[in-house]
Amino acid sequence: MTRQVAHLARLELTDEEVRTYTAQLGKVLEYVQSLQSPELGDLKAVEPLISPADETSDAESEGTFLREDAIRPSAPGVRDVLEGAPDVLDHGFKVPPIL
Secondary structure, eight states: OHHHHHHHTTOOOOHHHHHHHHHHHHHHHHHHHHHHOSOOGGGGGSOOOOOGGGSOOHHHHTTOSOOOOOOOOOSOOHHHHHHTOSOEETTEEOOOOOO
16 A cells, blocks of 8 residues: 555655555554544543633623624725835735746
8 A cells, every 4th residue: 555655646665665654654544543433432531622702701791701793994994005005006905926
């Protein structure tokens, strides 16, 4: 399998590299298989994580925990932004070509 992966990646491997990478690839595949296993052993005892938004705190009552969503302007008008630009083209920033 290592030679097939090397061929697909357009790699030329020596026999020593094939032996080394075969062992490493085997370990990787074993680990991936263990992650796909329905039996996770001790992981069943792990408590699920919660979001800070699920918790209430004194900070929330003070307005520092989460703020209310509010519609407000995000930036000054396009003209105001473009006034500081070194060069403008078609209502946008003009940049030098890279190719």
